[in-house]
Amino acid sequence: MRYMLIVKANEDSEAGAMPTEQELAEMGKFNEELVNAGVMLDGNGLLSSSVGARVKFSDKGKTTVVDGPFTETKELIAGYWILDVKSRDEAIEWARRVPFGPGGEIEVRKVAEEEDFGENFTPELREAEQRLREQVTKQHEG
Template structure:
């Protein structure tokens, strides 16, 4: 099972202020543990929203693009991990060991796999195409 862990943004991440060396060292050790265990598929920090954009799709019209920064700080994401574990419980066990300060709230969301779409794809054709695309992506790395 794959899970995406979303790390919330805050005033420091939005200001482009990087964490201190102690935190980065602790996080590096944690990431190394997960990599050695074969859990991590990807994980990155994100630049502040001032360097980003939002795209809103409108009925019958062209999409509207809004450049950052964005003020809804409770909805901002500063980083993520994509991990693979046997269960949600295992994902939680890993992430509860992350060295975040008190009060940090991470969100864990399971990622859909092709077989999850079986009820909407009785012939299996769409799932087969999705698996072909995933193989292409993996082959280019």
């Protein structure tokens, strides 16, 4: 099962504050533990919303782009990990080990798998999705 550990943004991350050398070293050590345990698929920090944008969709198919920054930090993400673990409990145990101090927050969310979509995800749609995944893998190899 894949889970996303979502690092919630805070005032510091939204102000563009970069981690200290010690914080980067601690995070590197944690990432190494994830890799050595064979559970880390991906992970990255995100820059503040001031360099981001939101694309909003209307009921008439039009889109509107809103440039950051965005004011509600509780709704923002500062980083993430994608883990391949056996259970929700295992994902939570990894989240508990993230080297954050007071005020840090991690949201744990299961990544949707094929079976989660039920019968609406027909065999034809599954095959098309698999072809796309294979194409993406080929595009990013070596």
